[in-house]
Amino acid sequence: MSQTPSPIGLHKQLDAIWRTPPGLARLSSVNHTILGKRFMALALLFFAIGGLLSMLIRAQLATPNSAFLGPDIYNQIFTMHGTVMMFLFAIPMFEGFAIYMLPKLLGARDLAFPRLTAYGFWCYLFGGSILIIAMLAGVAPNGGWFMYTPLSSKPYTPGINADVWLLGITFVEISAVTAAIELFVTILKMRAPGMALTRMPLFAWYMLVTAGMMIIGFPPLILGSILLEMERAFHLPFFDPTRGGDPLLWQHLFWLFGHPEVYIIFLPAAGALSTIIPVFAQRPILGYRAIIAAIVAMAFLSFGLWVHHMFTVGIPHLALAFFSAASALVAIPTAVQIFAWIGTLASGKPRWDIPMLYVFGFFAVFVCGGLTGVMLAMVPFNTQAHDSYFVVAHLHYVLVGGFVFPMLAAIYYWLPHISGRQSLYRLSIPAFWLILIGFNLTFFLMHLTGLMGMPRRISTYPSNWGWDWLNLLSSVGGFILTMGFALVLADMVLQFRFGARFRRDPWQAGTLEWATATPPPSYNFAAIPHMDTRADQLRPARIGPTLAGGDGYLGFARNGEQETLAVDMMSGDAEQLIVLPRRSYLPLWTAMATASFFLALLFKLYWLAPFGALATLVLFLCWPIGLGSKSDRGPIDIGRGLAVPPDVEAPDNVTVLANRTALVMNGTLFASLLFGGLFLLVVAPNWQGSSAPTLPLWAGALAVVASLSAAGASAMAARRPGSVLPLRAGLVAAIALQVLALTLLALSMGALGDPTGHARQAVPFVTLGYAALHCGLGAIMAAHALWRHAQGYVSARRRTELVLARLWNGYAGGVVVLALGLVALLGLNGVAP
Amino acid sequence: MFKPVALGATPLLLTGCTGALSTLDPAGPRAANLATLWWVMLYGSALLFALVIALFAMAYLRPAWVARITPVQWIVGGGLVLPIPILILLTGTALVLGEQLLPRGDAPLRFGAHAERWQWNFTYPDGREMSDDVLHIPAGQPIDVAVSSADVIHSFWVPRLGGKIDAIPGHENLIRLEADEPGTYWGQCAEYCGPGHDSMWFRIEAHTDEDFTALMEGGQ
Structure with missing residues (x-):
């Protein structure tokens, strides 16, 4: 390993380790470059489908009294258009982009959990396919993309349509969940040595904040979907006002996700802008720290705005004022970024090239959408504009302006990285003008259509309201827009086929991704660089060949293992050597098992669903087999005269951080459930005179004691990893106690009273069910640690499994306490009016 | 002002x-x-x-x-x-x-608008109920409408008289409206409520005080 091979020789050695073989073996790929491309390609396919649906919408609305599509078909189409664009295009698109780009930008060879990336991709593919197949079969969701109850509840949507949405989208959401955790951990831990947090390129900052927002933002929607599906499938009332539920609970849960979601989509695109603009301004970004402060502020504010989607539901005006002010406030961090970007251009030597054309499109369209956003934040105006075409116009200005235009700029900027070729045919210029003109013709007029009274989501309209010419022009604009997108697609195809090849760094960029060969090799970097400066002011064309020659960290192939580095989160000092798992079919099998669970629920084969869940769990338990180390290796040479321990011997490795992150996410889900219970208690109608849930006090108290003791026992095991007996005794005790707690909680669920009668029984039922599930997971994590210990993977130094057992058992203990607290609260006799 | x-x-x-x-x-x-x-x-x-x-x-x-x-x-x-x-x-x-x-202060005449897929049923201050998708009100004075729903969420919107308010099952929301002159003011359901959402129209007929009083008395 010390004799340095030639760059070509080194490439061959590393590629033999990292590459995905052709043929069917592609299905086993876990490589982030391949999966990032798959995510993006699939997202673009869904974008085309969503675009086709929008063409049908515009064809239908072009003329009054149109008989092209009836309301039944039209309702499915507009629901699917929104759903596809939000959940199957926008989110997976930026996920794929981040999956592809982040390791290259940060100087890592892959993401922290490559097999999880693959699992996420399969979940996305399968879940998205469920929705599209349902649409082709004519049973697509038809409740609008925010699925308001009770319209989406069983009495008003008796068919499978709403289940397709709830189950399909939740399935797809798994990929968002896994991507969020993985990106968060990767950004914090897997950077090139020397890249302190304060030296990260801005795109990594944007993605760090985005991933953090996804960790907090997605659980409320997932919980809402689970509760609504349980109401639909098992008649447990949460949203049904006649049985103590409240349709407004759905709106709160949905928009608790839905509003941050807008920023979750915008921030990655803004990150791309913050990367592209300095390159064409030919100077570093202006206000690096101010931008970081702005995106963090935006993330915080975005969780305090959700009610501005609910200004007309009858919430007291002074409460609305708070959300109105917060919504207006979000304009400030946005303005900071906008002026930082313009200032960067103004104080540099701006060049004009195709990506900048789309950046200009972004400014023109997004600023307009931001301004109408401030208008809509004003409660009185909102009562007129809400649910009218004004909102349709606004949201397209924000999302197309804030996401699609930046992504088009990003495509023109980064596609050469993927294809290894430069854009040659300047189709991009007419394409841009068609898109810009088409877009504004379609959507600018919709502001007026809305102000003239046209509500959203009507399938047709009579000729007497004065909307005819506006709608006709919008439809014409829509088709011009589509032609523009078709030209972009043609341009991309031509680039792959005929574009001129180039050496490194065609744009004279300042970030590390351009230091790879293009198209990038399977291992990204033959050696990992050391960062002495901020990582957006590099000279990729100079660094690239050095790294390809193996000059840097890990500039060699060793033991046939996929090696990369982990660093200290803050300082970026090299800290651990990570050996990544190899390609595997396990993610595919696991995703198929997960699909069987969702399909069983969809087709109401409820007896089959537990088997699907069990198969998924068993397959997940197979993932660690063969990973890890049975001996302590101590510090290992990583080149440049440094030696660091392998990650399995480090106390705070990526696995532990990922589990902590997962628990935060899980905790948000549980907090949403507690919020839901309290919300129903305080706000929902028909609680007066409802009967309190009956809980055997001894069972509850004993469950608390058992679960907390299990947490203590697993903590004890984690503290004494060296001594076999206390360790095993602690873990066995934890398993036994959690099983006891689970049994007691299950008994309590049975004793509550009929959970289908009233929300006052249904909420305790699911809360205890959640607690019981987590007692079970605690037991499984303890058993897993025991098993790994028996196999020799656990030692005084290698104690990841013990830490995980401690974390999950501690979480279970906390959940049991809070769950029983909520049940006790709902059991109090004097219910608040 | x-x-x-x-x-x-x-x-x-x-x-x-x-x-x-x-x-x-x-x-x-x-x-x-x-x-x-x-x-x-x-x-x-x-x-x-x-x-x-x-x-x-x-x-x-x-x-x-x-x-x-x-x-x-x-x-x-x-x-x-x-x-x-x-x-x-x-x-x-x-x-x-x-x-x-906001609907507060001295309470004016109070009407009811009850949505049911896909029509509006109106009630009058004297308790009468009518379900022909027309609400008669006096012009030149503020009136309150209590909005509710029998099934899914709808929204009560008469754009030329004021903003909208949602009709949510299990809840009752109040909105205050006012027409300057007698006349016909069209309204519609603004919240998507299923296949009949397109045609959930209604209208408000505003009358002079005398006409309105006569109408109310005549109907009894």
Whole structure:
């Protein structure tokens, strides 16, 4: 390993380790470059489908009294258009982009959990396919993309349509969940040595904040979907006002996700802008720290705005004022970024090239959408504009302006990285003008259509309201827009086929991704660089060949293992050597098992669903087999005269951080459930005179004691990893106690009273069910640690499994306490009016 | 307080915006205030939009004009000094306006609007119920409508008289409206409620006081 091979020789050695073989073996790929491309390609396919649906919408609305599509078909189409664009295009698109780009930008060879990336991709593919197949079969969701109850509840949507949405989208959401955790951990831990947090390129900052927002933002929607599906499938009332539920609970849960979601989509695109603009301004970004402060502020504010989607539901005006002010406030961090970007251009030597054309499109369209956003934040105006075409116009200005235009700029900027070729045919210029003109013709007029009274989501309209010419022009604009997108697609195809090849760094960029060969090799970097400066002011064309020659960290192939580095989160000092798992079919099998669970629920084969869940769990338990180390290796040479321990011997490795992150996410889900219970208690109608849930006090108290003791026992095991007996005794005790707690909680669920009668029984039922599930997971994590210990993977130094057992058992203990607290609260006799 | 401003701010363009459902063709003081708010925000936004685009254009076309602006001036000036006063003024105005529009104080006549897929049933202050999608009210005085729903969520919206309020099963929401003159004012369901959402129209007939009294007495 010390004799340095030639760059070509080194490439061959590393590629033999990292590459995905052709043929069917592609299905086993876990490589982030391949999966990032798959995510993006699939997202673009869904974008085309969503675009086709929008063409049908515009064809239908072009003329009054149109008989092209009836309301039944039209309702499915507009629901699917929104759903596809939000959940199957926008989110997976930026996920794929981040999956592809982040390791290259940060100087890592892959993401922290490559097999999880693959699992996420399969979940996305399968879940998205469920929705599209349902649409082709004519049973697509038809409740609008925010699925308001009770319209989406069983009495008003008796068919499978709403289940397709709830189950399909939740399935797809798994990929968002896994991507969020993985990106968060990767950004914090897997950077090139020397890249302190304060030296990260801005795109990594944007993605760090985005991933953090996804960790907090997605659980409320997932919980809402689970509760609504349980109401639909098992008649447990949460949203049904006649049985103590409240349709407004759905709106709160949905928009608790839905509003941050807008920023979750915008921030990655803004990150791309913050990367592209300095390159064409030919100077570093202006206000690096101010931008970081702005995106963090935006993330915080975005969780305090959700009610501005609910200004007309009858919430007291002074409460609305708070959300109105917060919504207006979000304009400030946005303005900071906008002026930082313009200032960067103004104080540099701006060049004009195709990506900048789309950046200009972004400014023109997004600023307009931001301004109408401030208008809509004003409660009185909102009562007129809400649910009218004004909102349709606004949201397209924000999302197309804030996401699609930046992504088009990003495509023109980064596609050469993927294809290894430069854009040659300047189709991009007419394409841009068609898109810009088409877009504004379609959507600018919709502001007026809305102000003239046209509500959203009507399938047709009579000729007497004065909307005819506006709608006709919008439809014409829509088709011009589509032609523009078709030209972009043609341009991309031509680039792959005929574009001129180039050496490194065609744009004279300042970030590390351009230091790879293009198209990038399977291992990204033959050696990992050391960062002495901020990582957006590099000279990729100079660094690239050095790294390809193996000059840097890990500039060699060793033991046939996929090696990369982990660093200290803050300082970026090299800290651990990570050996990544190899390609595997396990993610595919696991995703198929997960699909069987969702399909069983969809087709109401409820007896089959537990088997699907069990198969998924068993397959997940197979993932660690063969990973890890049975001996302590101590510090290992990583080149440049440094030696660091392998990650399995480090106390705070990526696995532990990922589990902590997962628990935060899980905790948000549980907090949403507690919020839901309290919300129903305080706000929902028909609680007066409802009967309190009956809980055997001894069972509850004993469950608390058992679960907390299990947490203590697993903590004890984690503290004494060296001594076999206390360790095993602690873990066995934890398993036994959690099983006891689970049994007691299950008994309590049975004793509550009929959970289908009233929300006052249904909420305790699911809360205890959640607690019981987590007692079970605690037991499984303890058993897993025991098993790994028996196999020799656990030692005084290698104690990841013990830490995980401690974390999950501690979480279970906390959940049991809070769950029983909520049940006790709902059991109090004097219910608040 | 908004009336004089309304006259000044309403442009000629308005002639293209008339329509039986147009918020820009208000027929009562509440809707007029909302329309004024819109025009003011539109002009303000147009100025801000022009400023941003002009600065972007200058970076390319007249770089010398903008090259001397320092980073702090860009960020503090554009990000804080520019938006904060505008937002405070706007949010404050909207809050005051919103408070004025609330149904509170001396209770006027109270009507009921009960939505049921896909029609509106109206009740009158004397308790009478009518389900022919027409609500008769007196003109020239504020009235309250208590909005509720029998099934899914709907929304009660008469754009020329004022904003909308949702009809949510299990809840009752109140909205105050006012028509200046007798006449017909069209309304519609604004919240998607299933296949009949397209045609969930209704209308409000505003009458002079005498006519309204006669109508109420005649109906009994």
